[in-house]
Amino acid sequence: MIDGNPAFVRGELLPAREPPAGEKGLLKLCRENFFRDWLSALLTVASLIAVLLIVHSLSPWLFNAVWNARSLNECREILNGAEGACFAVIRDRWAQLLFGFYPPTQYWRPVLAFGLMLAALAPILFPSVPRRFLLFSTVFPGLGYWLIWGGSLWLPLTAYIGLAVGGIAMRLTARLGGGIAAGLAFISALTWWLVASGPVTTALAQLLPLALATVTSREMGGFLLSIVIGVTGISLSLPLGIVLALGRRSTMPLVMMLSVVFIEFIRGVPLITLLFTASLLLNSFLPPGTNFDLILRVIIMVTLFATAYMAEVIRGGLAALPQGQHEAAEALGLDYWKAQRLVIMPQALKISIPGIVNSFIGLFKDTTLVVFIGLLDPIALSNSIRATTDWQGIYWELFIFIGGLFFLLCFGMSRYSMHLERRLKTDHR
């Protein structure tokens, strides 16, 4: 069999050949992911048809969009019977949707406040920002209030002095024990706010009037209102929620009972009910003639509501920590507050991040509920805009604009929370 024909052995390796056409690139991707079997092939074709139909029906509407018109009828004249969006309404009313009835010459104030808010948030959100900028973050609430509402700069300043007074009182009485010192500090700060701050503000304002034109709450609306309510609610609900969560797990029966009652009461009542309470009931309880700002009342109610939910989210984080962590902290000789601050909270908060951000996003979107008590948030403004004879009958354009802005803000929060989770990931699962 082998005579005269010695076995041939190839001396070198053949170059790798291209895989067959069906096993590479796009074709393989399609086959494996979209046409693996009959069912998935069918579904792929059906989805493609659906997508094409949607694009086909939407694209003339979007591409024919009219941006320059003064009323819906003018839009229709320009379109001349063709299908098309009338985004001219956004061009006409975008400032109103963003700022409400805020005086146009003062638009720079909320814009500046928003920019400063981002700057104040940076050191809290990102550890790469130097720590000394945290000082600005503590100053921002007063500054933001002054920029948006106007009035005398001395008003927020004296409010801050009240905090300083409390701090000094705490320092001076520290050796009387933590609880007593905190109580005394609270009382002295309260005394400052109630008794001294008024006359001091007037006196300082006469000496050096640092004032911006006052803007009343009634003039605010649109996204300005949503962001003011949302951001205040969010930034206050986290610290208050932590306190409440600790209160609920406390071994002191009174503290625990108060926390439980508060949380269960607030969680048992829908937000809309609390808002009606703020706008309708409180008015009847207060003496006639008192002018308790409606937005302030709403902010308080929204904060209380968010706090109760936040407390439960954080309690979930606390419950997830093994008992060993508490015991280890105690074994190190840490007192209660130090143990919470250094050992328990950093871990519990990390576990709770998705829940916390969930509450934040929910709270921000819930701010649109103020439409029911007559505050002009973006949704209410879209109704008002539709009620003018120029724009009656316009729907999608306004809702697309409002929805788009809400999506941007909420998506931003959600991305940040994912970033935070990755950064704090220390487990080895």
Next chain:
Amino acid sequence: MKKTTFLSVLGAVALLSSAAMAGTLEEVKARGQLNCGVSSGTAGFSAPDAKGVWQGFDVAFCRAVAAAVLGDPMKVEFVPTTGQTRFTALASGEIDLLSRATTWTFSRDTDLKLTFAGTNFYDGQAFMVKKALGVTSAKKLNGATVCIQSGTTTELNLAEYFRSNKMSYEPVPVDSSAEGERQYQAGACDVYTSDGSNLASVRASFKNPEDHLILPEIISKEPLGPVVRQGNEQWADIVHWTLNALLEAEELGVTKSNVDQLAAGSDNPETNRLLGKEDDLGKMLGLDAEWAKRAIAASGNYGEIFADNLGGNTPIRIERGLNALWTKGGLMYAQPFR
């Protein structure tokens, strides 16, 4: 003895509380601003324009009252109210005057302790159908599908109307006027029912208004008017007579443009009395002589306000109908100024 003490204490309490209540006029003057409750958006009645200035039929009335009381039609703080918050806002003193297309009914007048200062718009529930349907009367709507806002009086009116005419219908409940319009346009229902003024403005906003027909039948009475708190007669009088002054002005031919000229003096004693040239009527109201002149100058007389916000000068184009002056076959009738 004991009884008299009790009675005098009761009297004192009543006096004190009335003293606290009296003086909406003084409060408004001291504040320098009229707080007027309006709807945050009802076509033709109230809505902010692109500059944030409120416009509309109800808004114009607020401005007239502010002009009469404070001398400046722009000194009004418009407080947007919803159907739920309007009466509480009035009762709690957050607003001085509610001008929000509010129907004057028995229970609101008595049970809710409101005072209606007159009627400035007679509305009523009507039906809108597509012309292609070929229906010309509401009596022929047997078996129709009807878009109706749930939880409103219009729902009850509709049920009563169809029952008393022995017809059947299929309701399509909608949540708001906006949703109703969409459903009607999408063909989810044959008929859309709502207040006549609302239907007219909805129809005006359609792409082809002439394809739709508002049927002649009006199946309910909706007299809309400004409302004030009960127990403050002077303030109620001011609001009531401001409305009357606007009506009287239309009857006498006093308009925004000629009011200054007529106020200098005219041959008509009625005009002179209205504009403060004769018989100082304003003083009896607690105002000055020229109150009515200012109220008319603010946005014109009743007819002008109607035309500018709901009538011929707008796309809504509501006919005067019941809202015409009594001399022209309507119900608008001002009590005499003397």
